[in-house]
Amino acid sequence: MITPSRKEYLLRLEDLSRQRHTSSYLASVIEEAINQVGIEKIVAIVSDNASNVAGARRIITENHPRILNVRCVAHCINLICSDLAKINDIKYLTKCANIIVRYFKNSTLGSSWLKDAIELKNIQGGKLKSYVETRWTSLYECTHSIWRLKDALQHVR
Numbered sequence: 001m002i003t004p005s006r007k008e009y010l011l012r013l014e015d016l017s018r019q020r021h022t023s024s025y026l027a028s029v030i031e032e033a034i035n036q037v038g039i040e041k042i043v044a045i046v047s048d049n050a051s052n053v054a055g056a057r058r059i060i061t062e063n064h065p066r067i068l069n070v071r072c073v074a075h076c077i078n079l080i081c082s083d084l085a086k087i088n089d090i091k092y093l094t095k096c097a098n099i100i101v102r103y104f105k106n107s108t109l110g111s112s113w114l115k116d117a118i119e120l121k122n123i124q125g126g127k128l129k130s131y132v133e134t135r136w137t138s139l140y141e142c143t144h145s146i147w148r149l150k151d152a153l154q155h156v157r
Helices: 023-037 051-063 073-084 088-106 108-121 138-148 150-156
Strands: 044-047 068-071
Touching (some): 023 051, 044 051, 073 138, 088 108, 088 138
Parallel strands (some): 044 068
Protein backbone atom coordinates (compact mmCIF):
# COMPACT_ATOMS: atom_id res chain seq x y z
CA MET A 1 0.00 0.00 0.00
CA ILE A 2 1.11 3.57 -0.62
CA THR A 3 -0.21 6.39 1.55
CA PRO A 4 -0.89 9.95 0.34
CA SER A 5 2.45 10.93 1.92
CA ARG A 6 4.11 8.29 -0.35
CA LYS A 7 4.97 5.90 2.48
CA GLU A 8 4.86 2.26 1.44
CA TYR A 9 3.53 -0.53 3.63
CA LEU A 10 3.34 -4.27 3.13
CA LEU A 11 -0.13 -5.13 4.32
CA ARG A 12 0.15 -8.88 4.07
CA LEU A 13 2.48 -11.51 2.67
CA GLU A 14 0.83 -14.76 1.72
CA ASP A 15 1.81 -17.89 -0.19
CA LEU A 16 -0.78 -18.29 -2.95
CA SER A 17 1.16 -20.95 -4.86
CA ARG A 18 -1.29 -23.75 -3.97
CA GLN A 19 -4.27 -21.90 -5.43
CA ARG A 20 -5.28 -21.40 -9.05
CA HIS A 21 -4.77 -17.73 -9.83
CA THR A 22 -8.15 -17.14 -11.42
CA SER A 23 -9.57 -13.64 -11.63
CA SER A 24 -12.26 -14.46 -9.10
CA TYR A 25 -9.78 -15.95 -6.61
CA LEU A 26 -7.40 -12.99 -6.90
CA ALA A 27 -10.35 -10.59 -6.54
CA SER A 28 -11.37 -12.37 -3.32
CA VAL A 29 -7.84 -11.96 -1.92
CA ILE A 30 -7.85 -8.27 -2.87
CA GLU A 31 -11.34 -7.89 -1.40
CA GLU A 32 -10.06 -9.27 1.94
CA ALA A 33 -7.28 -6.66 1.92
CA ILE A 34 -9.78 -3.90 1.11
CA ASN A 35 -11.98 -4.99 4.02
CA GLN A 36 -8.98 -5.14 6.34
CA VAL A 37 -7.92 -1.58 5.49
CA GLY A 38 -11.37 -0.11 4.96
CA ILE A 39 -12.98 0.70 1.62
CA GLU A 40 -12.90 4.44 2.36
CA LYS A 41 -9.09 4.35 2.38
CA ILE A 42 -8.67 2.68 -1.02
CA VAL A 43 -8.41 4.84 -4.14
CA ALA A 44 -6.98 2.49 -6.79
CA ILE A 45 -5.86 -1.03 -7.57
CA VAL A 46 -2.58 -1.06 -9.54
CA SER A 47 -1.12 -4.17 -11.15
CA ASP A 48 0.39 -5.59 -14.30
CA ASN A 49 -1.96 -6.58 -17.11
CA ALA A 50 -1.88 -10.37 -17.06
CA SER A 51 -5.39 -11.44 -18.03
CA ASN A 52 -6.23 -12.98 -14.63
CA VAL A 53 -4.93 -9.93 -12.73
CA ALA A 54 -6.69 -7.48 -15.06
CA GLY A 55 -9.85 -9.56 -14.53
CA ALA A 56 -9.45 -9.31 -10.76
CA ARG A 57 -9.02 -5.52 -11.01
CA ARG A 58 -12.15 -5.37 -13.17
CA ILE A 59 -14.18 -7.42 -10.64
CA ILE A 60 -13.04 -5.16 -7.79
CA THR A 61 -13.86 -1.95 -9.67
CA GLU A 62 -17.27 -3.32 -10.71
CA ASN A 63 -18.03 -4.09 -7.05
CA HIS A 64 -16.55 -0.77 -5.89
CA PRO A 65 -17.05 1.87 -8.64
CA ARG A 66 -15.12 4.55 -6.72
CA ILE A 67 -11.91 2.44 -6.85
CA LEU A 68 -9.82 3.17 -9.95
CA ASN A 69 -8.61 0.31 -12.15
CA VAL A 70 -4.99 1.24 -13.05
CA ARG A 71 -2.35 -0.61 -15.08
CA CYS A 72 1.15 -0.38 -13.64
CA VAL A 73 3.08 2.27 -15.60
CA ALA A 74 6.43 0.59 -14.85
CA HIS A 75 5.09 -2.64 -16.36
CA CYS A 76 3.90 -0.75 -19.46
CA ILE A 77 7.34 0.86 -19.86
CA ASN A 78 8.91 -2.56 -19.44
CA LEU A 79 6.75 -3.90 -22.29
CA ILE A 80 7.67 -0.93 -24.50
CA CYS A 81 11.38 -1.43 -23.81
CA SER A 82 11.04 -5.14 -24.57
CA ASP A 83 9.45 -4.26 -27.92
CA LEU A 84 12.18 -1.70 -28.66
CA ALA A 85 14.88 -4.26 -27.91
CA LYS A 86 13.45 -6.46 -30.69
CA ILE A 87 14.12 -3.84 -33.40
CA ASN A 88 17.12 -4.99 -35.46
CA ASP A 89 19.07 -1.71 -35.20
CA ILE A 90 18.58 -1.61 -31.43
CA LYS A 91 19.45 -5.32 -31.13
CA TYR A 92 22.69 -4.59 -32.98
CA LEU A 93 23.41 -1.53 -30.81
CA THR A 94 22.88 -3.45 -27.56
CA LYS A 95 24.96 -6.38 -28.85
CA CYS A 96 27.86 -4.04 -29.64
CA ALA A 97 27.43 -2.22 -26.33
CA ASN A 98 27.54 -5.50 -24.41
CA ILE A 99 30.70 -6.54 -26.27
CA ILE A 100 32.38 -3.32 -25.12
CA VAL A 101 31.11 -3.72 -21.55
CA ARG A 102 32.13 -7.40 -21.40
CA TYR A 103 35.64 -6.59 -22.64
CA PHE A 104 36.24 -4.04 -19.90
CA LYS A 105 34.63 -6.22 -17.22
CA ASN A 106 36.70 -9.29 -18.19
CA SER A 107 40.02 -7.58 -18.93
CA THR A 108 42.02 -6.59 -15.87
CA LEU A 109 44.31 -4.40 -17.96
CA GLY A 110 41.46 -2.87 -19.99
CA SER A 111 39.49 -2.20 -16.81
CA SER A 112 42.50 -0.49 -15.26
CA TRP A 113 43.08 1.67 -18.36
CA LEU A 114 39.41 2.69 -18.43
CA LYS A 115 39.40 3.52 -14.72
CA ASP A 116 42.51 5.72 -15.20
CA ALA A 117 40.97 7.43 -18.23
CA ILE A 118 37.74 8.13 -16.31
CA GLU A 119 39.78 9.76 -13.53
CA LEU A 120 41.96 11.67 -16.02
CA LYS A 121 38.91 13.00 -17.86
CA ASN A 122 37.12 13.64 -14.53
CA ILE A 123 33.97 11.83 -15.69
CA GLN A 124 31.30 11.34 -13.02
CA GLY A 125 28.36 8.95 -12.90
CA GLY A 126 29.75 5.46 -12.50
CA LYS A 127 31.08 2.65 -14.62
CA LEU A 128 29.90 0.77 -17.70
CA LYS A 129 26.56 -1.00 -17.37
CA SER A 130 25.44 -4.16 -19.16
CA TYR A 131 22.17 -4.60 -21.02
CA VAL A 132 20.13 -7.32 -19.32
CA GLU A 133 16.96 -8.37 -21.10
CA THR A 134 14.95 -8.83 -17.90
CA ARG A 135 15.81 -5.40 -16.45
CA TRP A 136 13.96 -2.78 -18.50
CA THR A 137 16.05 0.16 -17.30
CA SER A 138 19.24 -1.55 -18.44
CA LEU A 139 18.62 -0.71 -22.13
CA TYR A 140 18.96 2.96 -21.23
CA GLU A 141 21.66 2.45 -18.57
CA CYS A 142 23.91 0.46 -20.91
CA THR A 143 23.78 2.83 -23.86
CA HIS A 144 23.94 5.90 -21.62
CA SER A 145 27.00 4.58 -19.77
CA ILE A 146 28.88 4.12 -23.05
CA TRP A 147 27.86 7.57 -24.27
CA ARG A 148 28.82 9.16 -20.94
CA LEU A 149 32.22 7.41 -20.98
CA LYS A 150 32.83 8.08 -24.70
CA ASP A 151 35.87 10.32 -24.06
CA ALA A 152 37.43 7.80 -21.67
CA LEU A 153 36.78 4.93 -24.08
CA GLN A 154 38.37 6.87 -26.96
CA HIS A 155 41.33 7.71 -24.73
CA VAL A 156 41.84 3.99 -23.98
CA ARG A 157 41.54 3.12 -27.66
